[in-house]
Structures are given as C-alpha cells and as structure tokens.
Amino acid sequence: MNIGTKIIEIRKQKNMTQEDFAKIFHVTRQTVSNWENEKSYPDLQTLVQISNEFNVSLDTMLKENMNMVKKIDNYKVYKKIFIGLIACILAAGVITGIYIGICKAQHNRMYDKVENAGFKKEMTADFIEKYQGYYALTENDIDYLVEPKSIGKYELDTDKFTLTARKGDMDITISIDENRKIYLALYPGEIEIDEKGSVINTSKKLTDVQKEHMNDLLTDRKEEILPIISRALELWDSINK
Known part of the structure; x- marks a missing residue:
C-alpha cells in the first residue's frame, strides 16, 4: 500500500473529507488531493504528524513505498544544494557590497586630497x-x-x-x-x-x-x-x- 492509498484509507475510516484532513495539517485541500493521487508527497515532518495523529506506524508507511522514500531523500539532497546555492549567492552579494563600499571610499579619499x-x-x-x-x-x-x-x-x-x-x-x-x-x-x-x-x-x-x-x-x-x-x-x- 502506498502513502496516497493510506491517506485515503485513513480519511474514509475517520469519515473525513479532504478539506477536513487538510485543516489538521495546515495545508490546502488540493495538497491532500495531490498526496492521494501521488502527484506530490508529504514531507517528513508531515508524515510524522500523520503517524502520530492516526496511530499509524511511520516505519510501515515508508517501507511500503520505497519510491516515496527515494523522492524524499532526493528532496533532502536538493534542499541542501538549494540552501548552499542561496548561501553562496548571499555571500557573493555581501562581498560585492563590501568591495563597492571600499571602492567608493577610496574614490572619495583620492579626490578629497585633490x-x-x-x-x-x-x-x-x-x-x-x-x-x-x-x-x-x-x-x-x-x-x-x-x-x-x-x-x-x-x-x-x-x-x-x-x-x-x-x-x-x-x-x-x-x-x-x-x-x-x-x-x-x-x-x-x-x-x-x-x-x-x-x-x-x-x-x-x-x-x-x-x-x-x-x-x-x-x-x-x-x-x-x-x-x-x-x-x-x-x-x-x-x-x-
């Protein structure tokens, strides 16, 4: 059983609509629909919340859907790369700002002397x-x-x-x-x-x-x-x- 099917099963057992399910985890109804249709997956934090909320073994949910586990792992890798890239861009921006500031200060000092x-x-x-x-x-x-x-x-x-x-x-x-x-x-x-x-x-x-x-x-x-x-x-x- 994959995670999408598991979410559908949980909802039906609890007589919940997608809207009801979405409110518990602070997401939109469309997001829940995407989970159930496997267009996207909950992140690990949300999976832990689903496991705790409905007393479903997180280990079982992940083992039964290795494709999802791989996607989550890939997401974590891409997230690290993205964060690293943003950090590099911010660092470059800071260095550029410092360099421009030094250039301005030097330029002003040069002509102040004149x-x-x-x-x-x-x-x-x-x-x-x-x-x-x-x-x-x-x-x-x-x-x-x-x-x-x-x-x-x-x-x-x-x-x-x-x-x-x-x-x-x-x-x-x-x-x-x-x-x-x-x-x-x-x-x-x-x-x-x-x-x-x-x-x-x-x-x-x-x-x-x-x-x-x-x-x-x-x-x-x-x-x-x-x-x-x-x-x-x-x-x-x-x-x-």
Whole structure:
C-alpha cells in the first residue's frame, strides 16, 4: 500500500473529507488531493504528524513505498544544494557590497586630497575651455593641473595622480608623472629633469630647436623655473601621499 492509498484509507475510516484532513495539517485541500493521487508527497515532518495523529506506524508507511522514500531523500539532497546555492549567492552579494563600499571610499579619499589641496573642477564653459576639464589651481599666473582618473568608480586604483604646471601659452610646461619624475616640455617632445633643473638623460638626441628651447628655459630662465618645479612637487606630494 502506498502513502496516497493510506491517506485515503485513513480519511474514509475517520469519515473525513479532504478539506477536513487538510485543516489538521495546515495545508490546502488540493495538497491532500495531490498526496492521494501521488502527484506530490508529504514531507517528513508531515508524515510524522500523520503517524502520530492516526496511530499509524511511520516505519510501515515508508517501507511500503520505497519510491516515496527515494523522492524524499532526493528532496533532502536538493534542499541542501538549494540552501548552499542561496548561501553562496548571499555571500557573493555581501562581498560585492563590501568591495563597492571600499571602492567608493577610496574614490572619495583620492579626490578629497585633490580638492583639499586647493584644486577645483567646475563644469562651466569658461573653466572647461581654459583647463580642458582638469582639476585646476592657479597661483601667480601658473596653472597647476590634475588630470581626473579614467578608471571606473567601482575599481580599485593604486596609481598616483599626474600633475602639470603650465605658464602662459605653452611658454613653460612641467609635468610630474605617477612615479614623481619631472619632465620639461620642449614642443615637440620633452626631457627629464631633476628638482634643480638639471637634465637627467643627457644622451637623448634633441633637434636644434629643442636644444635652443631647453637652453633658454634651463639656463637663461632657470630662476623662473625652479620655484614652479618646487611648488609642483609640493602639490604632487599633497595629493599622492
């Protein structure tokens, strides 16, 4: 005798309708109908309740329907897998949330340093035209520019900001890269220099025009350039350390 037939037998012995039977175990009439037609099976907890309620041996009920036992066992396995999958999804969600939070915090700290150093970024036509959308700080007719990061907001970034000091219309342009190396623009090209305005790579081949420009800046106008280099390095340190 299978479990569906056993439930029908119990109901008839007790003169119960499917609705009456369903109320005892807090299920719907349709659920009881599905049990009796073997479209579904009661779970183990409900089987124990049926056994206790009607004094029917649970062991006998299960032994007489091995197909049901297998389905219940499979249900337990699938339930564990489902719970494990949900736990993994929740854990992934928590980790993702933490990661996004860290990225947001890092992103905000990065640009807080830039703004705390006195740089501004205004989305006005005049500002964009003059500074090309960079963060900008102007002192003594020198424009100090910080290029915004191109990374996504939800990406960690360990690279330093680069900084450019610019005077006039390409008159003097000094750049400090993410490794704190200093470059003097020669238009075209550039050359690496140190904090004292001395050329670092003397083997680099330069055109006559570049040599003339370099000598003008690093010899004739050296006293003009050194304060710009010093201030640019000071600003670079303030936004990157």
